[in-house]
Amino acid sequence: xxxxxxxxxxxxxxxxxxxxxxxxxxxxxxxxxxxxxxxxxxxxxxxxxxxxxxxxxxxxxxxxxxxxxxxxxxxxxxxxxxxxxxxxxxxxxxxxxxxxxxxxxxxxxxxxxxxxxxxxxxxxxxxxxxxxxxxxxxxxxxxxxxxxxxxxxxxxxxxxxxxxxxxxxxxxxxxxxxxxxxxxxxxxxxxxxxxxxxxxxxxxxxxxxxxxxxxxxxxxxxxxxxxxxxxxxxxxxxxxxxxxxxxxxxxxxxxxxxxxxxxxxxxxxxxxxxxxxxxxxxxxxxxxxxxxxxxxxxxxxxxxxxxxxxxxxxxxxxxxxxxxxxxxxxxxxxxxxxxxx
Amino acid sequence: xxxxxxxxxxxxxxxxxxxxxxxxxxxxxxxxxxxxxxxxxxxxxxxxxxxxxxxxxxxxxxxxxxxxxxxxxxxxxxxxxxxxxxxxxxxxxxxxxxxxxxxxxxxxxxxxxxxxxxxxxxxxxxxxxxxxxxxxxxxxxxxxxxxxxxxxxxxxxxxxxxxxxxxxxxxxxxxxxxxxxxxxxxxxxxxxxxxxxxxxxxxxxxxxxxxxxxxxxxxxxxxxxxxxxxxxxxxxxxxxxxxxxxxxxxxxxxxxxxxxxxxxxxxxxxxxxxxxxxxxxxxxxxxxxxxxxxxxxxxxxxxxxxxxxxxxxxxxxxxxxxxxxxxxxxxxxxxxxxxxx
DNA sequence: GATGGAGTGGCAACCGATTGCGCTAGACCT
DNA sequence: AGGTCTAGCGCAATCGGTTGCCACTCCATC
Numbered sequence: 001x002x003x004x005x006x007x008x009x010x011x012x013x014x015x016x017x018x019x020x021x022x023x024x025x026x027x028x029x030x031x032x033x034x035x036x037x038x039x040x041x042x043x044x045x046x047x048x049x050x051x052x053x054x055x056x057x058x059x060x061x062x063x064x065x066x067x068x069x070x071x072x073x074x075x076x077x078x079x080x081x082x083x084x085x086x087x088x089x090x091x092x093x094x095x096x097x098x099x100x101x102x103x104x105x106x107x108x109x110x111x112x113x114x115x116x117x118x119x120x121x122x123x124x125x126x127x128x129x130x131x132x133x134x135x136x137x138x139x140x141x142x143x144x145x146x147x148x149x150x151x152x153x154x155x156x157x158x159x160x161x162x163x164x165x166x167x168x169x170x171x172x173x174x175x176x177x178x179x180x181x182x183x184x185x186x187x188x189x190x191x192x193x194x195x196x197x198x199x200x201x202x203x204x205x206x207x208x209x210x211x212x213x214x215x216x217x218x219x220x221x222x223x224x225x226x227x228x229x230x231x232x233x234x235x236x237x238x239x240x241x242x243x244x245x246x247x248x249x250x251x252x253x254x255x256x257x258x259x260x261x262x263x264x265x266x267x268x269x270x271x272x273x274x275x276x277x278x279x280x281x282x283x284x285x286x287x288x289x290x291x292x293x294x295x296x297x298x299x300x301x302x303x304x305x306x307x308x309x310x311x312x313x314x315x316x317x318x319x320x321x322x323x324x325x326x327x328x329x330x331x332x333x334x335x336x337x338x339x340x341x
Numbered sequence: 342x343x344x345x346x347x348x349x350x351x352x353x354x355x356x357x358x359x360x361x362x363x364x365x366x367x368x369x370x371x372x373x374x375x376x377x378x379x380x381x382x383x384x385x386x387x388x389x390x391x392x393x394x395x396x397x398x399x400x401x402x403x404x405x406x407x408x409x410x411x412x413x414x415x416x417x418x419x420x421x422x423x424x425x426x427x428x429x430x431x432x433x434x435x436x437x438x439x440x441x442x443x444x445x446x447x448x449x450x451x452x453x454x455x456x457x458x459x460x461x462x463x464x465x466x467x468x469x470x471x472x473x474x475x476x477x478x479x480x481x482x483x484x485x486x487x488x489x490x491x492x493x494x495x496x497x498x499x500x501x502x503x504x505x506x507x508x509x510x511x512x513x514x515x516x517x518x519x520x521x522x523x524x525x526x527x528x529x530x531x532x533x534x535x536x537x538x539x540x541x542x543x544x545x546x547x548x549x550x551x552x553x554x555x556x557x558x559x560x561x562x563x564x565x566x567x568x569x570x571x572x573x574x575x576x577x578x579x580x581x582x583x584x585x586x587x588x589x590x591x592x593x594x595x596x597x598x599x600x601x602x603x604x605x606x607x608x609x610x611x612x613x614x615x616x617x618x619x620x621x622x623x624x625x626x627x628x629x630x631x632x633x634x635x636x637x638x639x640x641x642x643x644x645x646x647x648x649x650x651x652x653x654x655x656x657x658x659x660x661x662x663x664x665x666x667x668x669x670x671x672x673x674x675x676x677x678x679x680x681x682x
Numbered sequence: 683g684a685t686g687g688a689g690t691g692g693c694a695a696c697c698g699a700t701t702g703c704g705c706t707a708g709a710c711c712t
Numbered sequence: 713a714g715g716t717c718t719a720g721c722g723c724a725a726t727c728g729g730t731t732g733c734c735a736c737t738c739c740a741t742c
Contacts, residue, residue, distance in 0.1 A: 018728085021729090023731085030691075031691075047460060048460075053728080054730090056394040057392070057698065058696075058697050058730050080426075085430075088426075092446070096446060096447055103443065106433050119345060121345075232632075264632075291602050291605075292632055292633070347697095347699090360699085360700075360723080369701095392699065395698035397699095398726095
């Protein structure tokens with residue numbers, strides 16, 4: 001039985017025409033119940049499944065969503081940003097619940113992904129996931145809009161940006177993190193993380209923390225900010241650099257948990273105690289955040305809800321309903337690295 | 342330009358027939374270079390992409406692989422086993438390199454996934470990932486073989502098991518872990534992890550560690566083994582139970598890093614020092630393993646290589662070449678929790 | 683008995699790309 | 713000039729399911 005059953009086989013066994021089989025299995029009211037039941041029984045017996053390619057070709061609809069993952073600019077092969085992995089889990093589940101298949105793919109910013117999915121009818125819509133300066137691919141986003149491709153993007157929502165974007169309130173998260181530190185007596189908060197436009201999300205978190213410290217402008221004290229990509233070793237290096245500068249500070253706000261964890265290692269090596277000597281707060285609440293020593297206080301992004309909203313917002317677009325850009329709240333998770341309790 | 346370009350559009354513009362367009366774009370030698378270049382130029386200009394559904398339908402080949410993820414039996418929603426997430430990353434990359442799309446899906450053991458992918462021609466083959474007693478789905482595996490579906494499974498390779506399985510040498514890993522502990526002076530090694538057939542992998546790791554301790558049989562000392570599912574809280578509970586038993590031991594071998602990390606927390610709460618009072622070794626080398634305090638010594642499964650082998654082995658089957666069941670080596674990664682150095 | 687309407691289901695076109703086969707024109711040979 | 717060969721390309725069938733339209737049957741109604 002290496003040969004797959006088709007609707008013709010069923011039709012023959014049931015003594016009806018092939019279109020009747022199709023109608024019966026799709027529940028068309030023009031097929032009598034008696035006939036339908038007979039056809040369904042035969043279909044089950046033959047392990048018949050509708051050929052998705054034939055169906056999609058005819059219907060011009062694939063019931064599939066493509067998830068495009070943009071690699072972090074860091075060239076290391078060690079793995080994927082844990083936060084995005086968690087989100088991936090949520091997106092997968094949501095798609096399954098909604099009856100959609102999920103196609104996933106890792107992309108380089110440079111390739112011509114912007115035409116490769118909906119154009120080749122692999123998917124009805126696209127979810128874009130990944131950090132990165134969206135100016136780098138603004139053109140491609142605009143092309144997507146122009147082509148009327150359905151897509152949603154996770155990330156920093158900027159005025160006048162093409163398409164629908166779902167993101168978290170990075171500014172507010174940064175604000176809350178810094179406020180929390182200050183409420184617990186910290187005066188000088190350093191920021192570890194790229195503050196250029198490379199990671200607009202990081203920039204926003206930084207701006208939030210500056211605001212909490214009373215600085216209206218974007219730059220608080222450049223001596224207390226060290227660039228770091230989103231990786232552990234980058235966090236490690238950044239913390240070392242910061243200490244080497246000799247500028248006094250009593251707290252660190254890291255742009256991501258990954259950076260914070262790298263920094264923790266560096267601090268331990270330098271003999272600094274967390275949170276006694278130095279408080280530290282991260283961002284994301286990745287699974288590892290609760291396992292560090294001390295457990296990391298952080299700003300949680302609700303990946304579960306984020307995944308659902310991304311999928312549902314995309315499905316809305318596919319159904320030609322209007323989907324709006326949304327900002328999800330960020331939530332402070334107090335553990336021990338911040339020194340509150 | 343909401344309407345997608347088809348090969349007919351190109352044909353008309355190029356003044357040739359539509360089949361010629363298809364041939365030109367596939368590089369058929371029966372089309373002159375001159376014509377081909379002209380067609381290619383027009384195709385690029387129109388943003389033409391071959392319709393994947395039409396192509397798959399005609400070719401009876403999708404150039405897509407389906408990855409089926411079986412949820413851990415633990416009903417918690419917290420997330421996916423980190424080790425499998427890492428593997429997922431590797432599989433994704435490998436598929437991309439080989440020119441295949443990847444369809445992913447979370448499954449319940451109970452559903453009828455076994456007919457849903459290749460039968461509906463969503464994919465040319467299937468990768469099965471996830472722990473679990475394969476006896477629970479042996480019937481389905483046999484059905485897959487009978488249907489001549491192409492598939493590979495990650496996990497415990499057992500004699501006479503249907504299909505191709507790629508796994509890691511769990512027995513040897515357990516052996517190495519226990520030997521390492523004994524070489525550093527530990528005498529009584531407890532095992533945290535389900536030793537029933539529920540996780541055959543865990544069982545094998547346990548058997549390896551028993552062998553290292555001189556026990557030929559499967560059961561070493563039942564008092565030093567505590568069941569635990571693959572989750573942090575299960576590890577936490579198991580460690581507490583173990584201590585409550587009052588049986589002396591000086592080392593723990595945890596069936597997975599996740600369990601080990603949970604156990605670490607319990608030990609710390611009990612005031613036990615690692616590695617001074619108690620050595621501990623995990624399994625998997627998940628990303629978090631290097632970040633615990635103390636950093637966790639563990640047995641590494643090479644997820645990168647595993648992903649590549651899974652994909653390549655599946656592609657072999659798809660090309661009707663023979664693919665063999667393979668066992669990958671497990672490697673001891675010495676950090677600090679074992680007390681060596 | 684003719685007409686009408688509802689209930690069923692068949693016919694054939696269609697989605698877009700692929701490919702076996704055959705046709706044509708020019709090159710080349712005798 | 714007539715014949716053969718080949719490069720280059722078109723014709724039409726095909727993959728399997730979907731759907732608009734039409735045909736047929738059966739029973740009720742006038």
